[in-house]
Amino acid sequence: MQRFWPLLLPPLLFCACLKKTGPQITLLHTNDIQGFYWARPDTENQNKETGGLAVLKKMLEREDGALLFDSGDTFSKTQEGQLGGFNQAVERMNNLGYTAATLSAADFALGWENLAPALKLANFSFVISNLQNAGGETPQGVSEYIIIERSGVKIAVLGVISKAAFPRVQRNAGLIVLDETEAVKTAAAKAQDEGANIIILLSSLGAELDAAAQPDEKTLAEEIPELTLILGGNAEVAPHGYDKISNTWISRARPGLLEAEKITLSFDSALQVTAYQNEQILLAKELYGEDETLAQAIAQGRDSAKQVAARQLTELKQPLEIYPDKQSSLGVFTADCIRRWGSNDIGIINSDLFLTGFQAGPLTQVDLLNAIPYTDRVMIVRMRGDELKNALEHSINTKTNWPQTSGLEVSWNPAAPPGQKIKKIFVGGAPLHGATIYTISTSDHIVAGGFGHEEFLNVFQFANTKSEVRDILRWCVNGRKTIPTPSTNQWKEVK
Numbered sequence: 001m002q003r004f005w006p007l008l009l010p011p012l013l014f015c016a017c018l019k020k021t022g023p024q025i026t027l028l029h030t031n032d033i034q035g036f037y038w039a040r041p042d043t044e045n046q047n048k049e050t051g052g053l054a055v056l057k058k059m060l061e062r063e064d065g066a067l068l069f070d071s072g073d074t075f076s077k078t079q080e081g082q083l084g085g086f087n088q089a090v091e092r093m094n095n096l097g098y099t100a101a102t103l104s105a106a107d108f109a110l111g112w113e114n115l116a117p118a119l120k121l122a123n124f125s126f127v128i129s130n131l132q133n134a135g136g137e138t139p140q141g142v143s144e145y146i147i148i149e150r151s152g153v154k155i156a157v158l159g160v161i162s163k164a165a166f167p168r169v170q171r172n173a174g175l176i177v178l179d180e181t182e183a184v185k186t187a188a189a190k191a192q193d194e195g196a197n198i199i200i201l202l203s204s205l206g207a208e209l210d211a212a213a214q215p216d217e218k219t220l221a222e223e224i225p226e227l228t229l230i231l232g233g234n235a236e237v238a239p240h241g242y243d244k245i246s247n248t249w250i251s252r253a254r255p256g257l258l259e260a261e262k263i264t265l266s267f268d269s270a271l272q273v274t275a276y277q278n279e280q281i282l283l284a285k286e287l288y289g290e291d292e293t294l295a296q297a298i299a300q301g302r303d304s305a306k307q308v309a310a311r312q313l314t315e316l317k318q319p320l321e322i323y324p325d326k327q328s329s330l331g332v333f334t335a336d337c338i339r340r341w342g343s344n345d346i347g348i349i350n351s352d353l354f355l356t357g358f359q360a361g362p363l364t365q366v367d368l369l370n371a372i373p374y375t376d377r378v379m380i381v382r383m384r385g386d387e388l389k390n391a392l393e394h395s396i397n398t399k400t401n402w403p404q405t406s407g408l409e410v411s412w413n414p415a416a417p418p419g420q421k422i423k424k425i426f427v428g429g430a431p432l433h434g435a436t437i438y439t440i441s442t443s444d445h446i447v448a449g450g451f452g453h454e455e456f457l458n459v460f461q462f463a464n465t466k467s468e469v470r471d472i473l474r475w476c477v478n479g480r481k482t483i484p485t486p487s488t489n490q491w492k493e494v495k
Contacts, residue, residue, distance in 0.1 A: 021274075022267035023151035027200075028063060029263065030056070031071035031233040032255035034106075035081020037092060037298045039285045042258055049285040051258040053092055054295035058288040059260065059281065060096065066262070067150065068097060069157070071233030071252070072104030072204035079366060080298075080305040082373065085110055086118040088301070095294060098124040100146060102159030104204035104233055110373055111171025113445075116141055127159035127202060130183030134174040145187045147194055153271055156191030159202040160184055160220070162234075164213045171352065171374065171445070180205070180215050181223055188226045197271045198228040206234030207243075207250060221245035228273060229263070242278040249276050259283060309366035314477045318485055321357040322371075324400040327488040330357050330371070331404025335441075336486060337476035338378050338469060339406045342441040345427055346388075347406035350446055353469065363477060372470045376443040381462040385425075386434035391455035393419050406486075411494045423494055443469055 042050035060068070074089040075081030081089070086107060093101065103126060108115060119126055119141030127143050138144045148155045163177040188199050207217045215223075217232045225247045232252035242251035242261075253261045259280050266275035320330035331351060339347030356371045383391070392410070395403045397418060409426040416423075425432035442456070444464060449457045477483060 022269045022271055023153060024267070025150055025153060025155070025265045026063060026066040027229075027231075027263040027265070028060070028066045028068045029071070029231045029251065029253060029261045030069075030257060031204075031231070031252050032073045033070070033075070033089075033257045034073055034255060035075040035078030035084075035089075036256040036258075037078075037080065038295075038302060039283075039290065042282075044258070045282055045284055051256060051283045052285075052290070052295075052298070053096060053257070054290035054292075054298060055283045055285050055288050056257065056260060057096055057291040057294055059283060062288075063262070067099045067148065067155075069200070069202055069231055070098060070101035071202045071231050072102050072161075073106045073233060073255075074101075076106040076109065077256075078305075079309050080301050083305050083308060083369065084301060086115055087121065090118050090121050092294075094121070094123045099148065100125040100127050100157045100159075100202065102127055102202035102204055102233075103161060105162055105165035108166070108172055110375075112139075112175055113171060114375055125157070127157050128161050129158045129187035130160055130163070130178040130180055132176045132178060134176070139175065145191050147191060147196055153198065153267060154194070154196045156188070156194075156196035156199045157202065158184055158187045158191070158199065160205060162205050162213070181220060184220060184227075185224055188224060192226065197267075198265070198273060199226055201227050201230045202233075203230050204233040207232060207252075217250050218243075218245050221248035221250055224248075229265075229276075231263075241280065244276075249278075251278055253280065257283065308369070309364060311365040313363050313365060313368065313474060314480050314483060316358055316360050316363050316483055319358060319360045320483070320485070322351065322354040323402070324351045325402050327402065327404060327491055328357070329485050329488055330354060331402075332406060332486040332488055332490070333476075333483075334469065334473050335404045336406035338441040338443075338472050341472050341475065342378065342380050342439075342465070344380060344439040344441045345407055346438055346440040348440055348442045348446065349404045349469065350401050350443065351404060352401045353443065353445070365474075368470060368474060372473065374445070374470075376445045376469045378465045378467050378469055378472055379442050379444050379447045379462050380465060381440050381442060381447060381456075381459040382437050383440055383459050384434065385427075385432045385436045385438060387455075387459075388438060388440070389422055389425060389432065389434070390419075392425075393422055394455040396421060405490055408490055410491045412491060413494055415495075 037053045039049040039052040039055050041047040125143050125146045129144050133139045145156055145158045160180050166177045191199055203217050205216050217230050227248045230250040232250055253259045259282055262279040262281055264277040265273055268274050322328045322330045335347035335349045354371055411424040412422045446456050447462055
C-alpha cells in the first residue's frame with residue numbers, strides 16, 4: 001500500500017518558493033554643477049530658493065551611508081566658479097564627502113598643468129577609464145577604475161570623457177583620450193576579473209548625441225551589457241531622469257545643482273540586482289535648509305567674485321583681437337607688455353594663452369580673466385640667435401598656436417620647405433646674429449615645450465619670475481587713458 005505524507009508538502013512548497021533577499025545600496029548623484037554653488041530662485045519650484053552645495057549638504061545628512069558621485073563639469077558657467085577654478089571645486093566637493101567623480105572636457109579648460117595639482121587635494125577618487133599620458137599610463141591623480149565594497153557588494157566605478165570634445169581643449173599636450181567604447185570594455189573586464197558584482201560608469205558624454213559626437217551613453221549601454229548603471233552628465237543635451245537600455249540603467253540630474261538624484265539598488269542573496277529605484281530630489285531650501293558654515297563661505301566667495309568683476313581697468317577705444325594662426329593685436333600687445341616689464345630684447349607669447357579677445361569699451365578684471373584663464377608665468381630666458389631662429393621655424397608650423405612677438409621683424413616665405421621658411425630676422429632694428437645671446441620674455445608654458453613650441457626647450461638659460469602673464473598684462477593696462485593698437489606687421493611674407 002502506497003503511503004502519502006501530505007503534512008510534508010506545504011513545508012516543501014514553502015521552502016521552494018521562498019526568495020532570499022540581499023542588501024540594498026543607496027547612491028546619490030550630481031552632474032553639471034557648473035559653478036552654481038548657491039541656492040537661487042527656480043521656476044520649476046515656484047521661484048523658491050533651490051539648489052546649491054549648502055542645501056545639498058543638509059539633504060545628505062538624511063542619507064547617512066549613501067555613496068555620492070559626480071559626472072563632471074564642476075565650475076564652468078559662473079564667475080565664482082571660474083575665479084575659484086578647479087582647486088575651489090575640489091575643496092567644495094571634499095566638504096560634501098564625495099566618493100568618486102569623473103571629469104568633463106569643460107573641467108580641462110584650464111589645462112592639465114592647473115588641473116593636476118588640484119586632483120591631489122581631493123579626498124575622493126577621480127576616475128577616467130579612457131585617459132592616458134604619453135607613457136601609456138593613467139595620469140597621476142586619476143584612476144582607470146576603482147572598486148568599493150558596501151554591504152558585501154563589490155562596486156566597480158569607471159569613468160569616461162569625450163574623445164570628440166577633448167581636442168577643443170587646449171593645454172593638455174601629452175594626454176591621450178582613448179576610444180570610449182574600447183576603453184570602457186577593457187576597464188569593465190578588469191573589474192569583473194577582480195570580482196565586481198556591479199559596474200557603474202560615471203559619464204560626461206551625454207545621451208542621444210549626433211553622429212559626429214558619438215558614442216553617447218545610449219551607445220555604450222547597447223555595446224557594453226556588463227554596465228549596470230550609467231550616471232550621466234552633459235545634461236544640457238539630454239533630459240534629466242532615467243532610462244533603461246538593454247541591461248543598463250542611464251540616469252542624470254538637472255544641470256546647475258538644482259536637483260540631485262537618489263538611486264536605490266536591491267540585491268538578492270547571490271548579489272544580483274533585483275530592483276532599481278530612481279528619485280529626482282529637488283534641492284528645496286525650505287525643505288532641507290542650508291549648512292550655515294558652507295553657505296557663509298559660498299556667499300563670501302560670491303561677494304569677492306562680484307568685486308573682481310566690477311573693477312574697471314581701462315577703457316578701450318578699439319577692440320584688441322586674438323587669432324590662433326597669425327599675429328594679432330592682443331597677442332602682440334601682451335608680448336610687448338612682458339618684454340617691456342622684463343626689460344628684454346624680445347617678447348614671445350603663444351596664441352593659445354587667450355580664449356577671447358577684448359571688446360571696445362570698459363575693460364574689467366573679469367574680462368581679463370575670461371580672456372586669459374591660465375596661470376602661465378613669465379620666464380626670462382637667454383638664447384643664441386641660431387637657436388631662436390630654429391625655435392621660431394618649428395613654432396610657425398602649428399596652425400593654431402602662432403607665436404605672438406615683440407621686438408622682432410621677420411621676413412618669411414610660407415611656401416618654402418619646413419625649416420627654411422624664415423629668411424631674415426631683425427632684433428631691435430639690427431640683423432639677428434647666430435652666436436649672439438638674446439634675452440627673451442616668454443612664458444613657462446612655452447619654455448616647457450607647449451603645443452607647437454617644443455624647440456624652446458633648448459634655451460641657454462632661464463629664470464622663472466613667478467609673476468603671471470595675466471598680472472603683467474593687468475599692470476600694462478590698469479589706469480591708462482588710452483591703449484594704442486599695436487602693429488601686427490612684424491611678420492612679412494616674401495617670395
